[in-house]
Amino acid sequence: MPFLGQDWRSPGWSWIKTEDGWKRFEFFSHDIQDNSDIDLEELQVENKENLFSAEDCKIEAKKRKKDHFNNNTKSQFFFQEKWIYVQKESTRERHGYCTLGEAFNRLDFSSAIQDVRRFNYVVKLLQLIAKSQLTSLSGAAQKNYFNILEKIVRKVLDDQQNPRLIKDLLQDLGSTLCILIREVGKSVLVGNINIWICRLETILNWQQQLNNLQIPKQVNNGVTLSDLPLHMQNNILYKFSDGWDIVNLGQVTSTLHMLSEDRQLWKKLCHYHFAEKQLCRHLVLSEKGLVDWKLMYFTLQKYFPKKEQYGDTLQFCRHCSILFWKDHQLALFFKDSGHPCTANDPGNCFMSVSPQQFIDLFKF
Secondary structure, three states, rough: OOOOOOOOOOOOOOEEEEEEEEEEOOOOHHHHHHHOOHHHHHHHHHHHHHHHHHHHHHHHHHHHHHHHHOOOOOOOOOOOOOEEEEOOOOOOOOOOOOOHHHHHEOOOOHOOOOOOOHHHHHHHHHHHHHHHHHOOOHHHHHHHHHHHHHHHHHHHHHHOOOOOHHHHHHHHHHHHHHHHHOOOOOOOOOOHHHHHHHHHHHHHHHHHHOOOOOOOOOOOOOOOOHHHHHHHHHHHHHHOHHHHHHHHHHHOHHHHHHOOHHHHHHHHHHHOOOOOHHHHHHOEOOOOOOOOOHHHHHHHHHHHHOOOOOOOEEEEEOOOOEEOOOHHHHHHOOOOOOOOOOOOOHHHHEEOOOHHHHHHHHOO
């Protein structure tokens, strides 16, 4: 049986690149045969040694790459993309399907947390995955999950913003890991149990750091929130969509506390988040017989989910079945839709995808 080399043009031969193109390198060329000073056997031996050394270099390079891959646990070892094709079944053109872990790996969530418009969206998605979808992720996706989570925690500790969101996320994730570690024989955990114990200890450490976070008081000689007129401060409170943000802001000054207790403010917040049937089913009256809209808001959020509001979300093209991050700057200047859409009117094919809808896309 003849020896088959790596080059399909001539098995077993070596090729060299010249100005005229690629040419086959022959050991027994006429020039060498005419030169009696060169020993052909030595030339063949040296060439074989060079070939072996090249193979050894390739093997060593692969080993170094593998060691770097295994040791550098925080490296992103997958490609980050702005869009992916969501495939739910095999066809003649495409084989296989896209999973939740694959989508989580390929979409660029690491850069999304640096965008203030997408930060809350990514945090909510990680919280939903922690509650119900953590064991369905592959080992690579779980590794990516904790890498992104670490970046989020470091960002919150450095910027000192949104600590309450991360506390809720870590609380849900810690509860899930406690259950999984106790019932390790009944659940699917990718990796050694000691790895998950270390991850749980890391989460507890992050929770302690967030609890000890002290936001320093900034001295500003310019105009502050308290210097604004009352109607402007009241308009700012009406822009909030979360009740806890209103309560926290009301603790800053006595004026803001008075504005945060406005019944109309909490009434508008209740009507924004909950339906009329839900409001009628859980009426909370005060001692004077009036509706306590503030207490009613916190009561209703225990039974019903609040309306989600995000600055920017993932987009899904119904025409192409593509999930993508929309680049607003490119869309403004170049009219780029964010993915290679083939529809005549791409704008009508797009729909915003909430974190729960993102997870539902990959339920088969």
